[in-house]
Amino acid sequence: MSGKNRILVVEDDNAINQMITALMMKNGYQVIRAYSGTEAVMHLEQGKFDLVLLDLMLPGLTGEDVLKQIRKKYHMPVIIISAKIDKSSKIALLKLGADDYITKPFDMDELEARIHANLRRYHHRGFQESLGKLSYKDIVLDQDTKEVFVQGKQLTLTAREYRILALLMHHPHKVFSRGNLFESVWEEPYMRDDNTINVHMSKLRCKLQEVNPHENYIETIWGMGYKLI
Incomplete structure (x- = not known):
C-alpha cells in the first residue's frame, strides 16, 4: 500500500x-x-x-x-x-x-x-469496491469521486465525515450505536467516554443543514445511537 x-x-x-x-x-x-x-x-x-x-x-x-x-x-x-x-x-x-x-x-x-x-x-476496501451513487432525500453521495451533494451543492467533508455519512446511507433504516460507528469508521476499539463521534456527528449535521436548514437528516435515538431520519 x-x-x-x-x-x-x-x-x-x-x-x-x-x-x-x-x-x-x-x-x-x-x-x-x-x-x-x-x-x-x-x-x-x-x-x-x-x-x-x-x-x-x-x-x-x-x-x-x-x-x-x-x-x-x-x-x-x-x-x-x-x-x-x-x-x-x-x-x-x-x-x-x-x-x-x-x-x-x-x-x-x-x-x-x-x-x-x-x-x-x-x-478502505469496502468503500472502493462499492461504486456508484447513493441517494437519500436530497443528498447524493458519489462513491467513485467521494463527492457529496445536497440540493446540487457540493459539501466539503472530512474523510471521516464522508465515511460516517456513507455508512448511514448504505443502511438507511439501521440504528448505529456510537461504538458501531467508531469501530466501523476508525477501525479501533471504542472507549465509552470518547467524545469523538459526537464531535464528528455534530459537524456533519451542521454541514448538511447549512445547505438545507428545513430538512432533518440524522436522528439521535437516545440510549441507542444514530440513524437517518
Whole structure:
C-alpha cells in the first residue's frame, strides 16, 4: 500500500521535516516537503496527495488556515503535528477537519503507525469496491469521486465525515450505536467516554443543514445511537 501513497509533510523546522521525510521514504512513501503554509497550499493545488502531515506553527498561512483550505476541496486524511496538548485545541482541530493528532515530541514508530492506519481507512476496501451513487432525500453521495451533494451543492467533508455519512446511507433504516460507528469508521476499539463521534456527528449535521436548514437528516435515538431520519 505505501508505495502508492503520496504524502505532503508541512513542517517549518528543517531537522524535523527531514527526519519525518527520511522515515516516510524508508517505508516506501512518496514525499513532498513544504516549509510554510503558503508553500503547502501551492503543492496541494499542483498535485494529488493521499495524506497530509501538518504542523500548526508555520510562517505565512498558519496550520489552521491550511487545514481550512484543504477541507474546502479535498478529502484526504490530515494528521496534525503540534506541541499543543490541551483538550480544547484538539477538539477545535477535529471540528476544523483534522483526522488525527500527534503531540511533539513524538515517537517515530507511533507516527508511522498513525499514518498507516489513516491511509488504510482512507483506502478502505469496502468503500472502493462499492461504486456508484447513493441517494437519500436530497443528498447524493458519489462513491467513485467521494463527492457529496445536497440540493446540487457540493459539501466539503472530512474523510471521516464522508465515511460516517456513507455508512448511514448504505443502511438507511439501521440504528448505529456510537461504538458501531467508531469501530466501523476508525477501525479501533471504542472507549465509552470518547467524545469523538459526537464531535464528528455534530459537524456533519451542521454541514448538511447549512445547505438545507428545513430538512432533518440524522436522528439521535437516545440510549441507542444514530440513524437517518
